[in-house]
Amino acid sequence: MVDHNERLxxxxxxxxxxxxxxxxxxxxxxxxxxxLGIFICMRCASIHRSMGAHISKVKHLKLxxxxxxxxxxxxEVGNSQAKAKYEYRVPPCYRRPVRNDPQVLIEQWIRAKxxxxxxxxxxxxxxxxxxxxxxxxxxxxxDSRYQLRKFILNETDDTLKYHVKEHKEPKGILKLSELxxxxxxxxxxxxxSMQLTFLKDGxxxxxxxxxxxxxxxxxxxxxxxxxxxxQLQVAFPxxxxxxxxxxxxxxxxxxxxxxxxxxxxxDAHRRRWFTLDNRKLMYHDEPLDAYPKGxxxxxxxSNGYLIKVSNTGNGCKEAxxxxxxxxxxxxxxxxxMTHEDRAGWLAVIQQTLKRPLTPQDSxxxxxxxxxxxxxxxxxxxxxxxPRRLARRHTADAQxxxxxxxxxx
Ligand SMILES: [Zn+2]
Numbered sequence: 001m002v003d004h005n006e007r008l009x010x011x012x013x014x015x016x017x018x019x020x021x022x023x024x025x026x027x028x029x030x031x032x033x034x035x036l037g038i039f040i041c042m043r044c045a046s047i048h049r050s051m052g053a054h055i056s057k058v059k060h061l062k063l064x065x066x067x068x069x070x071x072x073x074x075x076e077v078g079n080s081q082a083k084a085k086y087e088y089r090v091p092p093c094y095r096r097p098v099r100n101d102p103q104v105l106i107e108q109w110i111r112a113k114x115x116x117x118x119x120x121x122x123x124x125x126x127x128x129x130x131x132x133x134x135x136x137x138x139x140x141x142x143d144s145r146y147q148l149r150k151f152i153l154n155e156t157d158d159t160l161k162y163h164v165k166e167h168k169e170p171k172g173i174l175k176l177s178e179l180x181x182x183x184x185x186x187x188x189x190x191x192x193s194m195q196l197t198f199l200k201d202g203x204x205x206x207x208x209x210x211x212x213x214x215x216x217x218x219x220x221x222x223x224x225x226x227x228x229x230x231q232l233q234v235a236f237p238x239x240x241x242x243x244x245x246x247x248x249x250x251x252x253x254x255x256x257x258x259x260x261x262x263x264x265x266x267d268a269h270r271r272r273w274f275t276l277d278n279r280k281l282m283y284h285d286e287p288l289d290a291y292p293k294g295x296x297x298x299x300x301x302s303n304g305y306l307i308k309v310s311n312t313g314n315g316c317k318e319a320x321x322x323x324x325x326x327x328x329x330x331x332x333x334x335x336x337m338t339h340e341d342r343a344g345w346l347a348v349i350q351q352t353l354k355r356p357l358t359p360q361d362s363x364x365x366x367x368x369x370x371x372x373x374x375x376x377x378x379x380x381x382x383x384x385x386p387r388r389l390a391r392r393h394t395a396d397a398q399x400x401x402x403x404x405x406x407x408x
Contacts, residue, residue, distance in 0.1 A: 005066040009074065013061065017080035023110050024042070026099040030061050034070040036114065037077025043097070047110045050386075057116050086113040087225070089122045092241055093226035095247065102183040102193050102251070108218035109164075127222035130155030130230060134216065138162065139188075139208040141290045146210065151220070153237065157225035162207075170209070174198045177231055180277060181224045182251045184208075187287045192217040203290050204282065218359060220282060225249060250348065252277050253348045259320075259335040276348055295333055296325060301353040304328040307346060310368070325349065 012018055013029070021029045021054045022038035031045035032038065033056040040048065040058075049057035059066065090096065097106045112118040118125055126132070132153040139147040149171070150163040158177055161170035179198045185191050193210035194217060212218045225248050232244045253276040258270040260283060272283040272293065279299070282292035299305045321342040322335040336342035 005071045006062060006069065008071050009061050012071075012074055012078065016077060017083070018078055020079070021099075021115070022079040024097055024099050024101070024106055031058060031075060032061055034066075034073055036082055037073050037147055038079050038082045039074075043099075044106065044110060047107050048114075050107075050116050051111060054343075068072055085120065085232055086117070087119050089125075091117045091122075091125060091128050091226065091326070092245060093128070093229040094222055095225060095248075102185055104214045105183060105221075108214055111215070112218075126328065127219050128226045129223075130227050132220065132223040134220070136162075136209040136211050136217075136220065139288065142286070146208075147391045149209075153207075153220075153223055153227060158231070161223070166242065174200075176224070177226075179224065179249075181221060181249045183221070183276070184252065184255070187255065194221060204280070204295060206288075206290055206292075209287055218293055240376060253352070254344060256341065256345075257284075257337065258345070261333045263330060274345075274353070279351070279352060296327065298325075298349065298352045299327070300357050302353075305353050309346070309355065335401075356405075380395075 009032070018025055018029075018039045021044055023040055025042040026041040026043070029041045029044075031037040031040050031042055033040060033045075033048050035057045036048075045058050045060075049082045059070070078323065081242070087174065095105065097109050116124060122128075130153075132151075134151060135148050136151050138149040139146050147164075151367060152161045152163070152170075153159075153176070154161075155176065158175055160174040160176055160179060162172050162173035162174075163169075164171045175198060179196060182195045182197070184195045185193055187210050188195065188210065190210040192214045193208065194211065196207040198205055200205075209217075211220075226249055229244060232239070232247060233241075233357075236244060255273070255275045256275045257271055257384050259268050261267045269370045272285065273287045273289070275282045275284070275292075276298075277299060281296040281298055283294055283296075284292050306328070307323060308326065309323050320335055320337065321339055322333060323342055323346060325332040335347075336345060
C-alpha cells in the first residue's frame with residue numbers, strides 16, 4: 001500500500017525540474033538526497049552515497065521509509081532551487097555530464113557541486129586559468145608501459161608540453177588549437193584516463209594518459225577545454241558562446257573493430273580499429289596505436305560523400321555485415337561483426353555526413369600547410385610507409401583557408 005509520504009514524494013516528482021535527475025538529467029529519477037533536497041537517478045545516487053552521509057543522505061523514493069521532516073525538506077528545496085545554488089557559477093567551458101557519460105566525468109561533477117562546492121566558490125576553479133602543471137602517467141609510443149611525465153599547459157603559448165626530465169627540453173609539444181581530448185576509459189583500461197589526439201608535422205598522433213586521482217584527470221580535461229574556449233573567443237569574437245561551445249573537444253562518436261578491404265579487388269579483408277573523431281574516420285592496427293594507419297575524411301553529403309549498405313561492387317568481397325563509405329575519391333568497403341554494430345556505424349556516419357561543415361571542421365589538420373591539394377602525406381614517425389588521405393572537396397579546402405586565417 002502506498003503510504004502518505006510516498007504519495008507526497010510522487011507528487012513532488014511531477015514538478016518541473018524534479019522529473020529529471022538533478023545531476024545528469026536522466027528521466028524519471030527514483031532516488032533522492034534528502035538532506036540536499038534533490039531527486040536523482042540510481043547511478044548518481046551511488047556516487048552521492050560514496051561521498052559519505054556528511055555530504056549527502058540518500059534514500060529510494062519507494063523502497064525506503066520516509067520521515068515527515070525528510071519529505072518536508074524535499075518540498076522546500078527540489079531540483080530547481082538546488083541547481084540555482086550548487087550550479088550558480090559553472091564556467092561555460094565546464095562539460096556538464098549527461099546520462100551515459102564516462103563515470104569519472106559524472107562523479108567529479110557531483111563532487112565538484114556538493115563536496116568541493118566549486119560552483120559556489122569560483123576561486124576554487126583552478127582549471128579556468130589557462131595554465132596547468134603536473135604529472136600524468138603516459139603510455140610509451142613504442143611500448144605499452146606507462147611512465148610518469150610532467151605536463152605543462154599554456155594557453156598563451158598555444159601549447160601542451162610534456163617532459164621526460166623536468167628541467168630538460170620538452171619531449172613533446174602539442175599545439176593546443178589542434179588538440180582533441182577525449183575520455184576513452186574502456187579502451188585504455190583505466191577509469192581516469194584521456195586520449196589526446198593532435199597533429200604533429202601534418203600527421204595525426206595519439207597520446208594516452210591517466211592519473212590515479214580522478215579529480216586530477218578531470219581538472220586536466222576541463223583546463224584544456226577552458227583554454228581552448230578562450231582561444232576560440234579571441235579567434236571568433238563575433239560568434240556566440242553557444243556556437244563556440246559546440247567546437248570544444250568531444251568524445252569519439254564511435255569506436256570499434258571493423259573489417260576493411262584495400263582498394264584492389266584482390267586485397268584481403270583486414271581487421272582494423274576504427275575511431276570516428278568529428279569528421280575524421282581513422283583506422284588503426286590496434287586500439288592504442290600512436291598513429292592511425294589511415295584516415296577517411298567525411299565531408300558533407302552535398303559534396304559527394306555517402307554511406308550505403310551493399311554486399312557487392314567496387315571490389316568489395318562478401319562480408320558478414322558490409323557497408324560502403326563513398327567519398328569523391330574512393331569507395332571504402334567496410335564490414336561489421338554484427339547487424340547491431342553495423343546499424344550503429346551507419347547511424348553515426350550518416351549524422352556526420354548530414355551535419356553542415358563549420359570552419360573548424362575543416363582546419364588544416366588533414367593537410368600540410370600551404371599544400372591544399374595534397375592527398376598523400378609522408379609518415380615521418382612510422383616505418384610502415386605513406387598514409388593515404390582522402391582529397392578534400394574544394395569547398396572544404398576553402399573553409400580550411402578561411403579557418404587558417406582566423407584560428408592559427
Ligand atoms: Zn543521474
